[in-house]
Amino acid sequence: MESDYAIIGGGVVGLSVAWGLLKRGRSVTVIDGDDGSFRASRGNFGLVWVQSKGMNQPRYAQWSQQSVKAWRAFSDELRGNTGYDVGLEQNGGYDFHFSEETLAETVRKYETLKAKLNGDYPYEILGHNELRREEPEIGPKVIGAILHHQDGHANPLKLLKALADDVRRLGGRILNDKTVKSVSRTGSFKLECSDGTTVEAAKTVLSAGLGATELGPNMGFKAPIRPQRGQVLITEKLPRIMNRPSLIARQVEEGGVQIGATNEEVGFDDTVTLEGLAGLAETAIETYPVLGKAQLVRSWGALRVLSPDGLPIYQKSTEMPGAYLVTCHSGITLAAAHARFIPEWLEETPDAPDLEVFNEDRFAIA
Ligand SMILES: Cc1cc2nc3c(=O)[nH]c(=O)nc-3n(C[C@H](O)[C@H](O)[C@H](O)COP(=O)(O)OP(=O)(O)OC[C@H]3O[C@@H](n4cnc5c(N)ncnc54)[C@H](O)[C@@H]3O)c2cc1C
Incomplete structure (x- = not known):
């Protein structure tokens, strides 16, 4: 059965786009890799954030603002459809x-x-x-x-779960544990997975996070993205000690304080280090001394998906018309924009956002 769209990657970016396309009445198959793949959507900090973004490119600041303004209705709709409250707070x-x-x-x-x-x-x-x-x-x-x-935060894992549930409820197919190995186009697209599964679709969106580095060049994209490690800590549940989130710490709805995140250029290595965690703890305690007494319950490392200038990449393939690359560093912040506005761009409607500044032409070399 051929879908209107095959989405490669079932992280927050792929699922947000899939959700928006399904709401426009398109049929969608999402293909997501195995548990061994890097998954920024499961290890991030959960900020829905505007400040400091787009200092050198106001359109990026504006795009983030468009997304945060659309976030409330987006999260309300997800809650109404799935029962999941993704914990959005937008009090600055x-x-x-x-x-x-x-x-x-x-x-x-x-x-x-x-x-x-x-x-x-x-x-x-x-x-x-x-x-x-x-x-x-x-x-x-x-x-x-x-x-x-305009800043705030949300629970990224609940967001992922709500999106996956609602994509299924809307009739989308999610194929887990399948890694797309090749994409060819003869009329429609044919995607072949490592376990022999094939998926056919009229169009395809490459939103595979760091996986785009492998598939992208064969689909006509430069996909010049790289991993950047972020280590994160979380404390035991505490009484309310902070009213708003920051880039240093945020208190999640259940009471734990999430502390993060490092910015490390260490390639495809998502392990944690004592040095990294100690540095995070030190800054957090300087900011909120009461944290000095808190027990830490968990730490993890995850890899950011970064373009050379840190901005998203939205690119239509000229080599493979009907293939699109959608990737970004701030997939939680931009989830609402990806769900609401990217489908307009994919469908080339009169309401399509102007994403010219985010295409790959800005990178001279692949
Ligand atoms: C430490 C850290 C903190 C962060 N903090 C924030 C924050 O506060 N706010 C914010 O907005 N963003 C934050 N981010 C960024 C955010 O997490 C990412 O932008 C977002 O998760 C990217 O989502 P994605 O779907 O593109 O990638 P991923 O979540 O990595 O998902 C990609 C998916 O593609 C699949 N895949 C890969 N290759 C293939 C293939 N060949 N075939 C099939 N499937 C494939 C993988 O299995 C994976 O599930 C943070 C990231 C990190 C690491």
Whole structure:
């Protein structure tokens, strides 16, 4: 049976796109690899975040904003359809500073970006005392923070589960434990998996995270993405000690404090290291000294999916018309945009977003 779309990769990116296409009445088959594959969607930090994104490319800041604005209705719809509350909170988020210099430098950059966004960049600067009124547990070394009102967080694992359930409810097929080995096109697309399964589709979306590095070149994409390791820690359940998330820590809805994440260029290695975890713990305790007494219950490492400039890649293949590459670094933040707007782009409707700046032409060399 031929589907309208075959989606290669059942992480948050592939499932968000699949969900949006199914809602447009398209038939979709999602093919997802085995448990040995790298899966950023299962190891991330869960921020639904705007600040600091797109400093050098305002369209990326705007695209993130479009997504965070669509997130509430997206999560409400998923909850209504599946019963999963993905724990979305959008009450703002902090960028903490330990020196006046870094705070001033960041504010200077935010002002430049704000002007390019016609003023739509709602943030405020909180000095230590103002911050303490918002976050009584903040430590003395934090001199202040930037509070950005468009930031928030969600539970990424519940998001993944809700998306998978709803994709199935909408009639999508999800084939697990299958690795696509080759993609050919003679009229329609034929995808061959390592276990001999074949899938046929009129169009295909490559959203395989780091797996795109292998398949991409054969489908006419440069796919110049690389892994970047992030180590993360989580504490035991604690009483509420923080009101908003930050890039340093966030308290999840069940009470545990998630602390993260490192940024390490170590190739395809997702192990944790004592040095990495100790560094995270130190910064977290400087920010919230009360964490010094918390028990850690788990740590993990996961690999980010990074393009050379950190921006998403949305590319139509010229070699294989009907094949698309969709990959990004911030798949939780962009889940709502991928679900709502990417299907318009794939279907080339009049409402398709302008994604020109995100194509691969910006990378000179593969
Ligand atoms: C430590 C860390 C912290 C992060 N924090 C945040 C955050 O706070 N906010 C945010 O928005 N983003 C965050 N991210 C990024 C976010 O997790 C990713 O952008 C997102 O998960 C990417 O999703 P994906 O579906 O592209 O990739 P993945 O989740 O990696 O999924 C790719 C899927 O493709 C499958 N696959 C690969 N090759 C093949 C093949 N040949 N055939 C079939 N299937 C294949 C794999 O099995 C896998 O399931 C973080 C990432 C990390 C690592």
